[in-house]
Amino acid sequence: MKLICTKENFKKAIFNSERIVSKQTTLPILNNILFEADKGALKVSATNLEIGIISKIGAKIEKPGKITIPAKTISGFVNNLPAEGENILLEVVNQELKISSGSLKAVIKGLSAEDFPLIPPKKADFLFSISVDALKNIISKTLPSVAFNEIRQELTGVNIILTEKEIFFAATDSFRLSESSLRLKKENVNQDIYNIFIKKINNIIIPANTLIELLRVISGEMADIIITIEDGQIFFEVGGIKIVSRLINGKYPEYKHIIPSNFGTRAVLDRRLIQGAVKMASVFTQSKSGEIFLEISLGGKKIIVGAKNSEVGENSSEIKADIVGQDQRVVFNPRYLLDGLNATSGKSVAILINNETSPVALKEIDEKTGELLEGYLYIVMPIKN
Amino acid sequence: MKLICTKENFKKAIFNSERIVSKQTTLPILNNILFEADKGALKVSATNLEIGIISKIGAKIEKPGKITIPAKTISGFVNNLPAEGENILLEVVNQELKISSGSLKAVIKGLSAEDFPLIPPKKADFLFSISVDALKNIISKTLPSVAFNEIRQELTGVNIILTEKEIFFAATDSFRLSESSLRLKKENVNQDIYNIFIKKINNIIIPANTLIELLRVISGEMADIIITIEDGQIFFEVGGIKIVSRLINGKYPEYKHIIPSNFGTRAVLDRRLIQGAVKMASVFTQSKSGEIFLEISLGGKKIIVGAKNSEVGENSSEIKADIVGQDQRVVFNPRYLLDGLNATSGKSVAILINNETSPVALKEIDEKTGELLEGYLYIVMPIKN
Numbered sequence: 141m142k143l144i145c146t147k148e149n150f151k152k153a154i155f156n157s158e159r160i161v162s163k164q165t166t167l168p169i170l171n172n173i174l175f176e177a178d179k180g181a182l183k184v185s186a187t188n189l190e191i192g193i194i195s196k197i198g199a200k201i202e203k204p205g206k207i208t209i210p211a212k213t214i215s216g217f218v219n220n221l222p223a224e225g226e227n228i229l230l231e232v233v234n235q236e237l238k239i240s241s242g243s244l245k246a247v248i249k250g251l252s253a254e255d256f257p258l259i260p261p262k263k264a265d266f267l268f269s270i271s272v273d274a275l276k277n278i279i280s281k282t283l284p285s286v287a288f289n290e291i292r293q294e295l296t297g298v299n300i301i302l303t304e305k306e307i308f309f310a311a312t313d314s315f316r317l318s319e320s321s322l323r324l325k326k327e328n329v330n331q332d333i334y335n336i337f338i339k340k341i342n343n344i345i346i347p348a349n350t351l352i353e354l355l356r357v358i359s360g361e362m363a364d365i366i367i368t369i370e371d372g373q374i375f376f377e378v379g380g381i382k383i384v385s386r387l388i389n390g391k392y393p394e395y396k397h398i399i400p401s402n403f404g405t406r407a408v409l410d411r412r413l414i415q416g417a418v419k420m421a422s423v424f425t426q427s428k429s430g431e432i433f434l435e436i437s438l439g440g441k442k443i444i445v446g447a448k449n450s451e452v453g454e455n456s457s458e459i460k461a462d463i464v465g466q467d468q469r470v471v472f473n474p475r476y477l478l479d480g481l482n483a484t485s486g487k488s489v490a491i492l493i494n495n496e497t498s499p500v501a502l503k504e505i506d507e508k509t510g511e512l513l514e515g516y517l518y519i520v521m522p523i524k525n
Numbered sequence: 526m527k528l529i530c531t532k533e534n535f536k537k538a539i540f541n542s543e544r545i546v547s548k549q550t551t552l553p554i555l556n557n558i559l560f561e562a563d564k565g566a567l568k569v570s571a572t573n574l575e576i577g578i579i580s581k582i583g584a585k586i587e588k589p590g591k592i593t594i595p596a597k598t599i600s601g602f603v604n605n606l607p608a609e610g611e612n613i614l615l616e617v618v619n620q621e622l623k624i625s626s627g628s629l630k631a632v633i634k635g636l637s638a639e640d641f642p643l644i645p646p647k648k649a650d651f652l653f654s655i656s657v658d659a660l661k662n663i664i665s666k667t668l669p670s671v672a673f674n675e676i677r678q679e680l681t682g683v684n685i686i687l688t689e690k691e692i693f694f695a696a697t698d699s700f701r702l703s704e705s706s707l708r709l710k711k712e713n714v715n716q717d718i719y720n721i722f723i724k725k726i727n728n729i730i731i732p733a734n735t736l737i738e739l740l741r742v743i744s745g746e747m748a749d750i751i752i753t754i755e756d757g758q759i760f761f762e763v764g765g766i767k768i769v770s771r772l773i774n775g776k777y778p779e780y781k782h783i784i785p786s787n788f789g790t791r792a793v794l795d796r797r798l799i800q801g802a803v804k805m806a807s808v809f810t811q812s813k814s815g816e817i818f819l820e821i822s823l824g825g826k827k828i829i830v831g832a833k834n835s836e837v838g839e840n841s842s843e844i845k846a847d848i849v850g851q852d853q854r855v856v857f858n859p860r861y862l863l864d865g866l867n868a869t870s871g872k873s874v875a876i877l878i879n880n881e882t883s884p885v886a887l888k889e890i891d892e893k894t895g896e897l898l899e900g901y902l903y904i905v906m907p908i909k910n
Binding site: 210213216217220221222236237243244245246247248249413416417419420422423424451452453454455456457458459 | 595598601602605606607621622628629630631632633634798801802804805807808809836837838839840841842843844
């Protein structure tokens, strides 16, 4: 292998790969990144056997070939590349990667590419595509409810329900639930294949870690992300990057029925003010898993947020609100309420309540019309006193 | 106690205090901050029995009095204060602190002020003063060599040697040494008292943690810092803040004789480039305590920095340098060299070498004249091969 490529492209490819490389020592090859040079491109691959990522960058290939190199070393190398010199020269000699750029010279010891685990190639046609911004938005609003440390593996993932017109992304740790929905546009769907597919498989679970890695490598300038599902694997393709991940086996909890279809009381208020009030109240709980109360005062046209703890003391803050419905008093874990307030966008937020024991919802507000926005819902269970 | 003060002043006073409060539970009062209202001012004090800090802020005192309040709660409280409302009202009722600001109301349970440990008051006259900027500069350049985890308590401090014309601040962990000097100006010295004092005591050790706290609370707009030493304590006074710290008992190592009086070789080069090259070379060592080499090539008018490790590989970078003296090759721990390069200021830096076993010095450069600057010296011991 011998090639020249730009430092910038090389850095990006390493950056995409370095994080998913496992830090285990039992199988040293898994600590490595695979470099393959062929047909005008350098392919940089990494896998932890759950997620695989392949970045393809343009390169002037003088001699095709391949090698694997410890991720830690090559990542330290690119992070410390000096500004001088635009290109980087890579050459494999005797299972070592020789690198030079400007006055900089390095030799990194490698392992044979033959032993690198295969990242499964895609055979099926794509199902649908989604814009980078839409996917970023959906992922960041769904992740807060994922139960990362859960023994039940399905709760460490994001549930995706594929329907004819819409795709739902949901996560829950049984204390709260996030659900985002994506309306499908004709131009984004591989219609025939999609319609056949969802008759067989319409409910999958993607590991949340896969989505976190995806979030890390995609950026606004990229074209739409192309998504394929096949043999218990999901494939994301965008801007020369392919991510392959296993899906989680198991049945995701049927969450739809716990979402109330109506809410008796609705309060719309400034999102930053309620975020601040919840944080302030959490200071007056013994720990982050303490209890804070939220009182809706229809007559006072305000929400009161506070806490009372026999050891710390007590507090209350008032926030003006537009209220429809009746007076309410609900008790929450402040962290769960705050995660939801942080995940919603916009200046205002709506809090929807039935009573002190039913699930409470947060929704976003159309700033122009003042109407509730569909597309995102955060449900939090009150603490029953 | 009952008073009104501005939110801004109150926040600053809490910010100054919160960090030094110990997190121990055996003596709960030490988790608290003391509030004392009297004569148009609120005094906010905290101590961990090693360092004490007192912030005095202007306040409208309606009723004098005092109380202690858990630092954790009051610190959480001020960190979450909403933007609305300029003032804050404090009132002690039944060993509780009632606070209100705008629509916000809180009650924090306290402990009696009678049990709060005394922060020793200053009786002696001041010795000298120093500008905030000069002290910041000295502290931040000296701290990198402090041995924070050392069993020998004296090495966890900064050594201060007081002489008639100059004060030296030094720290060493026996692998490297930082020394800053401050030329005394007449207007900054309480001459008669200073001259008598240094005949008795001219060598003290200040806990490095005290200087870190000092660094945190001082800011550029403040007037000069007034320094007094008395009964094994040092007092810093600036902008309504008093810091009192015990001095470390013990004898600081006599470091002056290990600083070579002459260096046979001097290389002046771009500081950022050598920082980058040292970081890059450290990637090619097995760990951060690895070995990198630095070669001075008089003929090549360059410095070569690199590393070679039988498991990782090897590297080298070249940097143009102005060299006087002869060719050299010295081996370093990259972290020690990097700490020194990070601590020096300026575009260029001078590396001063005698041979591969003698202490190597880093010095700053006067960018206009190209001359070595006095006032700061970083000494690093080479690794002997």
